[in-house]
Amino acid sequence: MNFEFFIAKRIIDSKAYKSSISAPIIKIGIVAIALGIIVMMIAIATGVGLQQKIREKVIAFNGHSVIGIYDNNKSEESIRPISTNQDFYPEFTAVPDVTHIQGTATKSGIIRLENDFEYIIVKGVGADYNWHYFKDFLVEGRLPDYTKKRNQDILISQYLANRLQLKLNDRINTYFLKEDTTKPPNVITYNIVGVYNSGLQEMDQLFVIGDIRHIQRLNKWDDDQVGRFEVFIDNYSNLETAGEAILKQVPTTLQAQTVDKVYPFIFDWIKIFDNNIYAIIGIMILVAGINMITALLILILERTQMIGILKALGSDNISIRKIFLYNAGYLILKGLFWGNLIGISLLLLQKYFGLFPLDPKTYYVSAVPVYLNIGYIIALNIGTFILCLSMLLIPSYIISKISPVKAIRFD
Numbered sequence: 001m002n003f004e005f006f007i008a009k010r011i012i013d014s015k016a017y018k019s020s021i022s023a024p025i026i027k028i029g030i031v032a033i034a035l036g037i038i039v040m041m042i043a044i045a046t047g048v049g050l051q052q053k054i055r056e057k058v059i060a061f062n063g064h065s066v067i068g069i070y071d072n073n074k075s076e077e078s079i080r081p082i083s084t085n086q087d088f089y090p091e092f093t094a095v096p097d098v099t100h101i102q103g104t105a106t107k108s109g110i111i112r113l114e115n116d117f118e119y120i121i122v123k124g125v126g127a128d129y130n131w132h133y134f135k136d137f138l139v140e141g142r143l144p145d146y147t148k149k150r151n152q153d154i155l156i157s158q159y160l161a162n163r164l165q166l167k168l169n170d171r172i173n174t175y176f177l178k179e180d181t182t183k184p185p186n187v188i189t190y191n192i193v194g195v196y197n198s199g200l201q202e203m204d205q206l207f208v209i210g211d212i213r214h215i216q217r218l219n220k221w222d223d224d225q226v227g228r229f230e231v232f233i234d235n236y237s238n239l240e241t242a243g244e245a246i247l248k249q250v251p252t253t254l255q256a257q258t259v260d261k262v263y264p265f266i267f268d269w270i271k272i273f274d275n276n277i278y279a280i281i282g283i284m285i286l287v288a289g290i291n292m293i294t295a296l297l298i299l300i301l302e303r304t305q306m307i308g309i310l311k312a313l314g315s316d317n318i319s320i321r322k323i324f325l326y327n328a329g330y331l332i333l334k335g336l337f338w339g340n341l342i343g344i345s346l347l348l349l350q351k352y353f354g355l356f357p358l359d360p361k362t363y364y365v366s367a368v369p370v371y372l373n374i375g376y377i378i379a380l381n382i383g384t385f386i387l388c389l390s391m392l393l394i395p396s397y398i399i400s401k402i403s404p405v406k407a408i409r410f411d
Contacts, residue, residue, distance in 0.1 A: 004319055007310075008326035011303075026331060029288075029295035033335025034342065036284035037384060041343040043280040044376055046350075047273040049369035054270050055236060057200040057364060058263055060133030061123075061207065063102070063230030064239055065246050067256045076121050076206065078105040078215070078227025082254065085224060090128060094249045097233040097242040102128045105215045105227030109176045109188075111164065118164055122154075122174065124212030130232065134196055134209070141168045141194035150213040154190040157204035158197040168192055176218055186218055199360045231256075266364075285384060288335070289391035296328050296392050304402060311404040321396045328392050329385075336381055347372060 067088075069080050084090075084103055092098040105124040110117055127147040134143060134155065144153040156166065166172065170192050175185040190210065198204055216223060233242045243258035250256050260267035300307070303324075310320055347370050349355055354367035 004322035005326055008323045008330070011323070011327055012330055025298045026295045029291045030331055030335040030338070032288045032291035033332055033384070033388065034339035036288035037336055037339030037380065038343040038346070040281050040284050040380055040384070041339070041377065042347065043277050044380065045347050045370045045372060046368050047277045048376075049371035050363065050365065051270045051273055052371060053369040054200075054266065054364045055259075056133065057198050057203070058266060059232075059236075059259055060137070060198060061200070061203050062259050062262060064233045064236065065231040065243050065256050065258050066262055067229040067231060067246070067250055067254055068227070069253070070255050076106050077108045078219075081105075081219065081221045081225035082228065083225055086229075086251075088246075088249055089229065092231060092246070092249070095233075095242060095245045097235065097238050098231055098246070099234050100130050100232040102126075102130060102230050103212070103226030103228075104129070104230055105212050105219075105221075107176060107215045107218060109174045111160075111172050111174050113164060113172070116164055118160060119206075120160065120174070120208055121206045122210045122215065123207050124210055124215035124227075126212045133198075137196040137198045139195050139197045141192070144193055144209065144211070146211045146213075150211050152188065152190050152214075153193040153211070155194040155196055155209040156192050157207065158195050159201060159204040160208065161192075161195050163205075166192060168195065188214055199366055200364050201361055281380075285387050288384070289388050292328060292332065292388055292392060293395050295331065296324060297395055297398070299327065300324060300396075300398060305408060307399060307402050308404045308408040311402070312408065317399055320399050324396055324399070325389065325392060329389055332385055332388050336385065340377070340381065344372075344377070 067082075069082060071080065082103075088094060089101055089103070092101045103126060106121050107124070108119065108121050111120055125146060129146070131143050138155075139158055141155075144151075144155055146153075161167065164172075172190050172192065174188050174190055176188070177185045190208075196204075196209075212226065213223070215221075215227070216225060231246055233239065239258050239260065243256065247256040307320055310323075311317075350368055351370040351372065356368045358365055358368055360366045
C-alpha cells in the first residue's frame with residue numbers, strides 16, 4: 001500500500017481525529033463542499049432547463065427558421081403570399097440539419113361574443129403541419145385534423161378560453177376585416193375542439209390554430225400559396241450554421257431568419273442566464289475552497305508533532321504534503337457525495353412534482369423546469385474536486401517551513 005495513503009487513512013479512521021479540535025472545522029468544510037455542489041447543480045439544472053423550455057415554446061410557434069418575403073411588415077399577419085412551388089418544399093433535403101418544413105399563414109380577426117370581444121390572430125396550418133409541440137401543450141380536447149376537407153375546427157389557448165369564458169365544442173363567430181372597410185367583414189363560425197396552454201402568454205393571448213384554407217380563401221390566394229415557411233432542425237446548438245445554410249438555399253426574393261433574430265428580446269434575455277450560472281459556480285467553488293483551506297491549515301497545525309516525527313524519520317516535504325492532500329481529498333469527496341445525493345434528490349422532486357412554481361407572465365413557465373444530464377453532473381464534480389484540491393496546494397507548502405526539532409517539542 002502507498003505509504004502516504006496508508007498514513008492518511010489511519011488519521012481519518014482514528015477516534016482521536018474524529019473528536020479533535022479540528023473536527024468541527026472539518027465538518028464545516030465538508031458542509032461547504034456539499035452546499036456548493038447543491039447550489040451549482042441547481043443553478044445549472046434550472047438555468048439550462050428554463051432556457052430550453054422558453055426556446056421550445058417560441059420554436060413551437062415559429063420553427064427554428066422562418067422563410068418569408070422581404071417587406072417592411074412588422075405585424076404578425078401574412079400580407080403577401082409565397083408559392084409552395086419551391087425547390088426546398090415539401091422536403092428540404094439540401095440542408096442535412098433540417099427535419100421538417102411546413103407552410104403557414106396568419107390573419108388577424110376579432111372574436112365577437114354577446115357581451116365581449118377579443119382581438120386574435122388565426123394561424124392557418126395544413127396537412128403538412130407538425131403537431132409535435134402542441135401535443136405537449138394540449139390541456140383539453142383534441143388536436144384539429146386538416147388533412148381532409150376544409151373544416152371550422154380550431155385550437156384555442158387556455159388564456160383566451162378563460163378570458164372569454166369559452167369551453168370545448170363552443171361555436172364562436174370570428175370577424176375578418178376586408179381591405180375595403182366600407183364593406184361588411186367576413187365571418188367564420190369556428191368550433192372549439194381543443195384547448196392548449198404553452199405558458200408563453202405573449203403567444204397564448206393572440207394565437208388560435210385553424211385551417212389554412214380559410215385564410216387562403218379570405219385573402220383570395222391560390223391553394224398553393226402560403227404566408228411563410230417554418231423550418232425545423234434536429235439540434236438547436238446548430239442553429240447559426242443551419243440558418244446560414246438555409247438562407248443560401250432560398251431564392252433571392254425570399255429571406256430566411258433564425259428564430260433568435262425574429263424574437264431577439266426573448267433570446268437575449270435567456271442568454272443572461274449563462275452569466276448567472278457562471279457567477280454562481282465561481283462563487284461556490286471559491287467559498288468551498290476557502291473553507292477547505294481553513295480546514296487544512298488547522299489540520300496541519302493540529303498534527304505539527306506528527307509532521308516533526310515523520311521528518312525526523314526521513315520523510316521529505318513532498319511525502320508529508322501528500323498525506324494531508326489525501327486527507328483533504330477524502331473530505332472533498334465526502335462533501336461531493338452528500339451534495340450530489342441531496343442535490344439530485346431535490347431536482348428529481350422538482351422535475352416530477354413541480355414543488356416550486358413560477359409566474360408565467362414573467363418567466364414563461366408555470367414551474368421551475370429542470371434539466372438533468374449525467375454529462376454536466378460528472379463534469380461539475382470532477383471540476384470541483386480538481387479546483388478545490390488545486391487551491392490546497394499552496395497552503396500545504398507550510399509543511400516545508402516546519403522544523404523537526406521545534407515541531408517535536410510543539411505542544
